[in-house]
Amino acid sequence: MFTGIVQGLGEIVALDKKGGECRLTLRPLFVLLDIADGESIAVNGACLSVETHNRDSFTAYASAETLSRTLLGGLAHGSQVNLERALALGERLGGHLVSGHVDCLATVTELRPSGQSFVYRLTFPEEFAVEVIYKGSVALDGVSLTVNACGKDFLEANVIPDTRRRTAIRYWRPGTRVNMETDMIGKYVRRLLEARNAPAASGGGLNREFLLENGFL
Known part of the structure; x- marks a missing residue:
């Protein structure tokens, strides 16, 4: 989970493309302390997992699914990207709830x-x-x-x-x-409404029973 408050920029220093997948090596252009293998970092809003890291850079793998839905596949050596580490419980939520799953x-x-x-x-x-x-x-x-x-x-x-x-x-x-x-909350509201407004033949729909059940009548 992220907040959309970018911590700084990173630079693409290597791209290893194989088939429809890609492994990226990124160099943070700001102080990024205590990176751990396996942690989540949002790269231009796409949640990726750190595979390996050293003092100056880290690598992350982007699957074919990720590349098909984002612009990560179009990055090149030297491209600069927005970086944000995952939100820790208890930290300030300065932006809004962001999943890192590009729509x-x-x-x-x-x-x-x-x-x-x-x-x-x-x-x-x-x-x-x-x-x-x-x-x-x-x-x-x-x-x-x-x-x-x-x-x-x-x-x-x-x-x-x-x-x-x-x-x-x-x-x-x-x-x-x-x-x-x-917006993440908007997605859940939309899904709920779609389910509630299903055709009457499937047992859904806006009817007197639904209004009574949900306290509108």
Whole structure:
């Protein structure tokens, strides 16, 4: 589990691609103490497990499933990525609950200044619009951001100067594609509603019995 508060940037120093899989070697560009083999680290919002590590770098394996759903397969030697270690119980939840399981890809279509900040507009597949709400949260390349505007296939988020400085958002331009994870709570609500609104033939549906059972009548 993560929070979307990126701890710093990492640099890809090696890529070992075999078939549809890839093993990445990353060098943190900040002090990352006490890494343990097997721990989870989010790389541009995708949860990966540390296989091996030394004082300067660590390796992580990305399966074919991970590569098919994220942009990790498009990284190259020298690419900079957002890094966040898994949340420890008792730590501050500064962003929002992020699983590290990327839902879809989003594309930057516009950025415009707003005071010292920048507003980014991104498009994404329409099927995920129901999980993106005004003033809700979204993780873009692992960065927790607040949705300031949204529609059937787009969202806008304000990025403050410190976030741009600390993350790879500084490199985003129109056309940049990013990993997107929608709000975890929204996913569960959507699944619950889908189950509750199942066709009457399957025993579900919105009817008097359902309203009575759930205290609406």
